[in-house]
Amino acid sequence: MQQISESELVLMRIIWKNGGTALYSHIMEELGKDSNVWKKNTVLTLLSRLVEKNYLKTDKIGRRNEYRAVVGEQEYRAKQTRNFLDKIYQGNVSGLVSTLLQQEILSEEELKEIEAFWERRRQE
Secondary structure, X not given: OOOOOHHHXXXXXXXXXXXXXXXXXXXXXXXXHOOOOOOHHHHXXXXXXXXXXXXXXXXXXXXXXXXXXXXXXXXXXXXXXXXXXXXXXXXXXXXXXXXXXXXXXXXHHHHHHHHHHHHHHHHO
């Protein structure tokens, strides 16, 4: 899975939020809500790159393209998390968790949520 830029990720999030498909007009509308002033050609170029990287496919609806996510949000997150873990911590999950705790990035409440998650997993 190729890396995508921050701008490409913004577009993917719009498409994922819309159930995995979106027309160009919907994407532009969503970008406008966040006061993003993106030029038409910029958005079209980013969408084309996402198609080339196999994150999106296009379906013709009349004269318009509907962009459909090939990679789901959860799949993307999982792959990026694994890449980060391998690159920064050489795959050592306890090193990541230790850093999160030491730097007080992971709150006590979040840690309890993780413990509850693991308890449920063990009972399955």
